[in-house]
Amino acid sequence: MCRPRNPNDWKAPFLVIFKMNPHPLLPAILQDTTRPARRRFSRHIAVEALLSFMAMTLTTFPAKAATPQPAAIVEAMRRSNDYFHASFSLGNSGWARGAYQVGNMRAWETLGIQTYHDRAVAWAAANAWKVGPEDLTSNGHADSQTCGQSYISLYQIDPVPVRIASIKSELDALIVDPASEDDWWWIDAFFMAGPAFAKLGALETRADCYAQASKMYLYMKNTRSLFDSAHGLWYRDAAAKNRTGTYIPEFWSRGNGWVIAACARMLEILPAGEPSRAEYAGMLQTMAAALRPLQGADGFWRSSLKHPEQFTNPETSGTAFFTYAIAYGVNQGLLDSSTYTPMVLKAWDGLTTTALHTDGKLGYVQAIAAAPGASDYESDKDYGYGALLLAGSEILRLLGGPPVVIVNAGGDQSVIDADANEMETVTLNAGGTFVQSGEVTRYSWWLGPVYLGEGTQLAIDFPCAVHAVTLKAEHSSGAFFTDGVTVTVRRPVEAPVVVTASGFQTGNPPSNTLDGQLSTRWSQEGANQWIRYELPVTAILDRVAIGFYLGNQRSTYFKLEVSADGSAWSEVFSGQSSGTTLEPETFSFPVRPAKFVRITCNGNSSPSLWNSLTEVSIPLPGPPIPDSNELADAWEIHHFNATGQDPAADPDGDGADNRDEFILGGDPHQWNPALLQTADNGTGGLNLTLNAHAAFGPGYVGKTRRFRIVSSTTLQTDDWQTVPGHESIAGDNLPRVIAVSNDNGRRFFKLACWLE
Numbered sequence: 001m002c003r004p005r006n007p008n009d010w011k012a013p014f015l016v017i018f019k020m021n022p023h024p025l026l027p028a029i030l031q032d033t034t035r036p037a038r039r040r041f042s043r044h045i046a047v048e049a050l051l052s053f054m055a056m057t058l059t060t061f062p063a064k065a066a067t068p069q070p071a072a073i074v075e076a077m078r079r080s081n082d083y084f085h086a087s088f089s090l091g092n093s094g095w096a097r098g099a100y101q102v103g104n105m106r107a108w109e110t111l112g113i114q115t116y117h118d119r120a121v122a123w124a125a126a127n128a129w130k131v132g133p134e135d136l137t138s139n140g141h142a143d144s145q146t147c148g149q150s151y152i153s154l155y156q157i158d159p160v161p162v163r164i165a166s167i168k169s170e171l172d173a174l175i176v177d178p179a180s181e182d183d184w185w186w187i188d189a190f191f192m193a194g195p196a197f198a199k200l201g202a203l204e205t206r207a208d209c210y211a212q213a214s215k216m217y218l219y220m221k222n223t224r225s226l227f228d229s230a231h232g233l234w235y236r237d238a239a240a241k242n243r244t245g246t247y248i249p250e251f252w253s254r255g256n257g258w259v260i261a262a263c264a265r266m267l268e269i270l271p272a273g274e275p276s277r278a279e280y281a282g283m284l285q286t287m288a289a290a291l292r293p294l295q296g297a298d299g300f301w302r303s304s305l306k307h308p309e310q311f312t313n314p315e316t317s318g319t320a321f322f323t324y325a326i327a328y329g330v331n332q333g334l335l336d337s338s339t340y341t342p343m344v345l346k347a348w349d350g351l352t353t354t355a356l357h358t359d360g361k362l363g364y365v366q367a368i369a370a371a372p373g374a375s376d377y378e379s380d381k382d383y384g385y386g387a388l389l390l391a392g393s394e395i396l397r398l399l400g401g402p403p404v405v406i407v408n409a410g411g412d413q414s415v416i417d418a419d420a421n422e423m424e425t426v427t428l429n430a431g432g433t434f435v436q437s438g439e440v441t442r443y444s445w446w447l448g449p450v451y452l453g454e455g456t457q458l459a460i461d462f463p464c465a466v467h468a469v470t471l472k473a474e475h476s477s478g479a480f481f482t483d484g485v486t487v488t489v490r491r492p493v494e495a496p497v498v499v500t501a502s503g504f505q506t507g508n509p510p511s512n513t514l515d516g517q518l519s520t521r522w523s524q525e526g527a528n529q530w531i532r533y534e535l536p537v538t539a540i541l542d543r544v545a546i547g548f549y550l551g552n553q554r555s556t557y558f559k560l561e562v563s564a565d566g567s568a569w570s571e572v573f574s575g576q577s578s579g580t581t582l583e584p585e586t587f588s589f590p591v592r593p594a595k596f597v598r599i600t601c602n603g604n605s606s607p608s609l610w611n612s613l614t615e616v617s618i619p620l621p622g623p624p625i626p627d628s629n630e631l632a633d634a635w636e637i638h639h640f641n642a643t644g645q646d647p648a649a650d651p652d653g654d655g656a657d658n659r660d661e662f663i664l665g666g667d668p669h670q671w672n673p674a675l676l677q678t679a680d681n682g683t684g685g686l687n688l689t690l691n692a693h694a695a696f697g698p699g700y701v702g703k704t705r706r707f708r709i710v711s712s713t714t715l716q717t718d719d720w721q722t723v724p725g726h727e728s729i730a731g732d733n734l735p736r737v738i739a740v741s742n743d744n745g746r747r748f749f750k751l752a753c754w755l756e
Helices: 009-020 026-031 035-060 070-087 095-111 114-126 147-157 162-175 188-204 207-223 253-269 277-294 316-331 337-355 382-398 510-514
Strands: 413-416 423-429 440-447 450-454 457-463 465-475 480-490 498-501 522-525 529-548 556-563 569-576 585-604 610-617 638-640 661-663 685-691 705-712 735-741 748-755
Touching: 070 095, 070 114, 070 337, 070 382, 095 114, 095 147, 095 188, 095 382, 114 147, 147 162, 147 188, 162 188, 162 207, 188 207, 188 253, 207 277, 253 277, 253 316, 253 382, 277 316, 277 337, 316 337, 316 382, 337 382, 413 423, 423 480, 450 457, 457 465, 457 480, 498 510, 510 522, 510 529, 510 610, 522 529, 529 556, 556 610, 569 585, 585 610, 685 748, 705 735
Parallel strands: 413 480
Antiparallel strands: 423 457, 440 450, 440 465, 465 480, 498 529, 522 610, 529 585, 529 610, 556 569, 556 585, 638 661, 685 735, 705 748
């Protein structure tokens, strides 16, 4: 290696690294330029410096995120906006709600969901189409004009003069006011008011609107010097620019988000050839380049852009505005796709997996502020939802647009079995499905693989249970789209259950397992500790669901027993819980009559002898037991099939005619094969017509009915063989014609049916 020309040249790379990752020994070491000092530095510090640099690099440049499916983007947008509509009031016409409505209107334009448009109209009407309340304290205040962006959009849909009267008056007054150019003294104002000027200009073909916005923007940028060209970022206001202390320069994430998002909004609205377009496009490119190295590995930008260590939590609002604007830049060819698309997708992944809750709440949104600050998983604000909707809409454009069909199977339904017959009629409704283009040629409803029927509405008798139903919408293009709905049929009154135990820890009694709360528990230490449940009636049981305390950290060892009288017990399960979930786990077993259920515990895998159950769910009341074979009446439905070539004959010699009886229900050992009606298919074989009915109704929940085809050369032999390829046909309610060959004279066919 060549010796450096300058004795201090060796310090340069370490100065770069340690400027960003200071080391306490660095100042003293750099004062000593001797060769021994350099060797000591290399031995003791160089590895640490390299690791620090690698950590910084990995944090700064995020890994590539998987490309999301358009349907998943639509789902996230709908989930968040539906939550907002359900959880937030219409609100006033101030800037925060106005910023949300910008995103809501864009979501409506992208997805066409009418409720989004209707919500915007209701909000505007509730505020009499007036500008925001900020105008009361400062005439012409930019915050009061945010609502005008949506007002003008709604006017374009339905040109009623009142819709734009207030915002037009406000903006016209600013245009003729010679002192108005200094009204944008803080950078948020550009997003709040700039697009309103642009939209009014586009609506009325007025260059003075475009010129006014440009004049105020340039005054903010150049005269007030809020843009720092050295960093490619903006100070929020003069106070931020002049800030002193540790975390300077202060570039606030959301403040810069307002600016770059406003650049995208202006470019969307301004006509081609408008001179100010070049300024906004150049600013978007400059800011995107400055933001690129500041994105975290989780996809988020921190609230303090240059000092992420100041507030280390993710921040949603700034990140979502950046995502929207950068995606817009890629879509318009302003930004290189290979460079910036991975940033956009990584940010969207973080927003929807880290900040977006399963119920649609959007967390990590910094509260109303004027500088960087903290936020947490539960902190949400209306402008955060608007930013997410803008980002999602633009990413959909990036990926080719939304799906042609947005399927809606309706909301989850929960009904009571009012007549206590173990069934209740529920109407499934696909009426909320939105078709972006083409048409849906068929709606079909499925319970797993079981076909229920078709149509935009379908009435089905569901047994008492929880049913996961899928709606399939077949499109004229040949594609199909799905959505799910949960149907719960509950019994009118859950009979009381008496619970006792071998003992319990103070504060954790056995009754806690029946309170419906996973946060409470029964606990008792020791081997062979039991908890017992006495049912009000003898019921047919085939499963018990049990929740385990710390069930996602350890397995509980136990056995499960049932009894008809509390004396003679039958063990139906012995083993352990999964150790992977806090949710109740279902333990199934062959159907049994039971009035008592007992769980005997023997410690856990932590290891310890503590036994703790959070919830125990026993399906009640269940159908009654009619006779000694332990099968409920509903499980003993007998069906008759007309079979054979001669209905009057008795070819199998069993003393009955050709209507062989077989059980379609629960006892798989008590069935008689039925002959299938056969017909010559003209090729030396047979066509067998079969409608494989599903097991559905009381007593059949969780069961699958299966069929098997067997053949023989004569009805006087027991040499029945399974027809290859037809060993196990699942009952799915779908009719089918099965062609079988007359091989080796095997011309008689029978159908075997059983449950599993």
